[in-house]
Amino acid sequence: MTGTSNSITRSGRRREVIEGLVRVVLIACASAAIFTTIGIVFSLLFEAIRFFGKVPISEFLFGLEWSPQTAIRSDQVGASGAFGAIPLVTGTLLISAIAMAIATPLGLLSAVYLAEYAKASTRAFIKPLLEMLAGIPTVVYGFFAALVIAPFIRDTGTGIGFEVASESALAAGLAMGIMIVPLVSSLSDDVINAVPQSLRDASYGLGATQSETIRKVVLPAAIPGIAGSLLLATSRAIGETMIVVMAAGLAAKLTANPLDAVTTITVQIVTLLTGDQEFDSAKTLAAFALGLLLFVATLCLNVLALRIVEHYKEQYD
Amino acid sequence: MTDLVTTTDRWLKRRHASEWRFRAYGAAAIVVSLAFLVLMVASITMGGYPAFERHSIGLKITFDEKVIDPQGTRMRDQLMAANYTKLVRSSLRDHFPDVSGRRDKRKLNKIVSSDAGYELRDLVLGNPDIIGTTSQVWITAAADSELYLKGYVDKNLPQNQRRLDDLQIGWLDTLTANGQIKSHFNTEFLLSGDSREPELAGIMGALLGSFYTLVVCFVLSFPIGTLAAIYLEEYAPKSRLNRLIEVNINNLAAVPSIVFGLLGLAILLNTFGLPRSTPLVGGMVLALMTLPTIIIASRASLRAVPPSIREAALGVGASKTQTTFHHVAPLAMPGMLTGAIIGMAQALGETAPLLMIGMVAFIVDLPTGVTDAATALPVQIFLWADSPERGFVEKTSAAIIMLLTFLVIMNLSAVLLRRKMETRW
Numbered sequence: 215m216t217g218t219s220n221s222i223t224r225s226g227r228r229r230e231v232i233e234g235l236v237r238v239v240l241i242a243c244a245s246a247a248i249f250t251t252i253g254i255v256f257s258l259l260f261e262a263i264r265f266f267g268k269v270p271i272s273e274f275l276f277g278l279e280w281s282p283q284t285a286i287r288s289d290q291v292g293a294s295g296a297f298g299a300i301p302l303v304t305g306t307l308l309i310s311a312i313a314m315a316i317a318t319p320l321g322l323l324s325a326v327y328l329a330e331y332a333k334a335s336t337r338a339f340i341k342p343l344l345e346m347l348a349g350i351p352t353v354v355y356g357f358f359a360a361l362v363i364a365p366f367i368r369d370t371g372t373g374i375g376f377e378v379a380s381e382s383a384l385a386a387g388l389a390m391g392i393m394i395v396p397l398v399s400s401l402s403d404d405v406i407n408a409v410p411q412s413l414r415d416a417s418y419g420l421g422a423t424q425s426e427t428i429r430k431v432v433l434p435a436a437i438p439g440i441a442g443s444l445l446l447a448t449s450r451a452i453g454e455t456m457i458v459v460m461a462a463g464l465a466a467k468l469t470a471n472p473l474d475a476v477t478t479i480t481v482q483i484v485t486l487l488t489g490d491q492e493f494d495s496a497k498t499l500a501a502f503a504l505g506l507l508l509f510v511a512t513l514c515l516n517v518l519a520l521r522i523v524e525h526y527k528e529q530y531d
Numbered sequence: 532m533t534d535l536v537t538t539t540d541r542w543l544k545r546r547h548a549s550e551w552r553f554r555a556y557g558a559a560a561i562v563v564s565l566a567f568l569v570l571m572v573a574s575i576t577m578g579g580y581p582a583f584e585r586h587s588i589g590l591k592i593t594f595d596e597k598v599i600d601p602q603g604t605r606m607r608d609q610l611m612a613a614n615y616t617k618l619v620r621s622s623l624r625d626h627f628p629d630v631s632g633r634r635d636k637r638k639l640n641k642i643v644s645s646d647a648g649y650e651l652r653d654l655v656l657g658n659p660d661i662i663g664t665t666s667q668v669w670i671t672a673a674a675d676s677e678l679y680l681k682g683y684v685d686k687n688l689p690q691n692q693r694r695l696d697d698l699q700i701g702w703l704d705t706l707t708a709n710g711q712i713k714s715h716f717n718t719e720f721l722l723s724g725d726s727r728e729p730e731l732a733g734i735m736g737a738l739l740g741s742f743y744t745l746v747v748c749f750v751l752s753f754p755i756g757t758l759a760a761i762y763l764e765e766y767a768p769k770s771r772l773n774r775l776i777e778v779n780i781n782n783l784a785a786v787p788s789i790v791f792g793l794l795g796l797a798i799l800l801n802t803f804g805l806p807r808s809t810p811l812v813g814g815m816v817l818a819l820m821t822l823p824t825i826i827i828a829s830r831a832s833l834r835a836v837p838p839s840i841r842e843a844a845l846g847v848g849a850s851k852t853q854t855t856f857h858h859v860a861p862l863a864m865p866g867m868l869t870g871a872i873i874g875m876a877q878a879l880g881e882t883a884p885l886l887m888i889g890m891v892a893f894i895v896d897l898p899t900g901v902t903d904a905a906t907a908l909p910v911q912i913f914l915w916a917d918s919p920e921r922g923f924v925e926k927t928s929a930a931i932i933m934l935l936t937f938l939v940i941m942n943l944s945a946v947l948l949r950r951k952m953e954t955r956w
Contacts, residue, residue: 244773353880353909358575456909459913480883512786
């Protein structure tokens with residue numbers, strides 16, 4: 215009798231040890247996400263601080279000139295290189311704004327149609343098709359933008375007498391906008407579906423038509439959630455790389471003209487870090503400073519967006 | 532009274548018209564988005580499928596012993612080093628004896644691929660008895676000839692604006708008329724590595740690179756992702772730490788992909804000194820990126836397992852670990868695998884982080900393992916799209932067709948897996 219109880223306690227103890235071990239392994243795996251974030255922050259911060267040792271942070275944040283070439287002779291013009299990020303920021307914002315100007319109406323209207331008008335069978339067919347737009351790799355959009363959209367815009371533009379750069383911000387923004395449509399539409403779709411049916415029924419009861427109900431009741435009720443989804447989409451547009459690398463320009467230019475060629479933060483990171491590099495030059499380190507800028511900007515947008523969406527969900531739960 | 536009726540009638544009509552318009556806007560938005568999808572896929576497919584066809588030029592080649600192996604030793608080194616290009620050139624001159632002058636002769640040489648000599652070399656190395664005989668050999672056409680044979684060259688353009696002049700077009704036409712040009716399926720495109728010459732560039736190197744990268748990515752991200760999901764869903768108490776982990780995962784999912792590339796460059800390459808441009812590093816970076824996707828999908832799948840399963844297992848005396856790993860996790864496995872396949876599909880299309888860790892190098896040799904320098908399929912697309920030669924345009928489109936085909940297969944298998952294995956409770 216004591217033998218069995220002994221073996222039971224022993225197996226029970228072994229069980230506890232195993233349980234503890236499993237828990238440790240599981241926690242380690244779950245912490246991978248935290249370690250990744252820490253890794254990102256430290257690698258960006260560390261290299262960026264080294265960069266700010268060579269170039270003052272005020273020049274980086276407020277400088278209007280970006281030309282990171284390394285000098286061949288010391289007496290050369292612009293030998294030190296200019297590292298003002300403002301033209302890159304405006305270029306990024308210009309292309310993102312064009313993308314959002316296309317994705318917002320297309321995405322929102324599709325979401326409204328799918329959520330409110332479409333029959334269940336149509337919805338089951340159309341939704342996966344729209345999602346396909348999100349599943350196509352961005353390098354494909356970039357190729358299409360450079361090969362088809364950009365020449366088309368240039369030819370039409372010159373046809374009606376505008377001066378269009380061959381790598382116009384419009385071409386990159388257009389392709390990016392289409393890429394973001396499914397993101398906007400599926401997020402907004404969820405948000406619109408979360409609006410309680412009672413609000414709609416009340417509106418119909420007062421004699422409003424369906425579109426009046428959508429415009430005056432459903433959409434205003436869903437505004438916070440929609441704003442959140444648009445913020446997420448904007449952050450996606452700012453961080454998008456391949457489309458702009460292939461379809462936008464390389465020269466930094468401070469302009470708001472969508473027909474001009476501009477460059478973006480991500481394009482410059484790629485240009486600075488592909489090809490031969492020495493790891494101490496301000497040129498390579500600048501890429502990490504830009505990466506830090508990008509990371510902080512998108513992180514702020516994401517946190518804000520997730521907060522808004524969460525807060526909105528609680529409202530109707 | 533009638534006045535009022537007509538006014539309300541008019542209002543009603545206006546309201547119904549605006550109702551109809553609003554509905555039409557919604558439908559139009561969907562149509563525009565889908566039209567773009569169709570336009571993009573169609574134009575790339577149209578541009579890419581000719582790359583799967585290839586033309587060869589049949590030339591009577593005299594394998595002159597005096598050129599290949601003057602001493603008659605048949606030593607491998609001698610056969611390797613012989614001047615085979617000379618054989619191709621003299622054969623071309625035999626076919627068109629009236630070509631004279633250095634410039635015209637050089638033009639004539641340019642209608643076959645610059646690699647034609649190597650093709651003959653491989654033939655001789657494979658069968659040395661061929662030396663001294665004359666036989667008909669099919670030789671790869673040059674990229675410019677290929678473009679003409681596929682009908683891309685406009686003969687009406689002035690000569691200096693096209694890559695082939697009237698003489699070269701005349702030669703190609705003569706060869707076609709003599710039946711010395713044949714078209715066949717481009718197996719070389721599928722089986723060979725990259726090249727600077729469009730007619731020789733193949734996709735196998737990039738495919739293998741992508742394959743090794745995805746293997747590394749899967750081996751790392753699937754176990755870590757599912758175990759993390761199991762912890763968060765089954766074990767984690769509602770503590771500060773776990774809340775932090777959750778917020779972290781959600782934020783990581785929205786971090787721009789290029790930032791992961793910077794992480795890989797700074798930590799994996801510069802701090803740990805892992806080899807640059809390799810699928811090993813590429814797979815590790817992509818694993819970090821796909822982790823959130825897998826964790827989120829796996830958690831949803833675990834949540835769908837009803838609590839009664841857990842209660843029953845615990846009730847008969849199973850420990851927490853036994854309950855989770857013997858009962859809950861197997862039931863959630865199809866959902867987890869679906870999430871993993873979708874994550875892998877994302878990883879397959881990802882380009883930017885791979886550029887950061889140097890997987891953009893020009894690599895001719897096929898990679899044989901995860902530590903060989905390699906490119907990946909989307910990076911190959913980027914590289915070819917950047918090449919100035921006209922012949923690379925159709926190669927780029929063809930590579931995109933391959934990439935999209937793989938993505939469709941992966942996503943379809945995810946959908947089928949979900950449909951087949953899904954249990955309804």
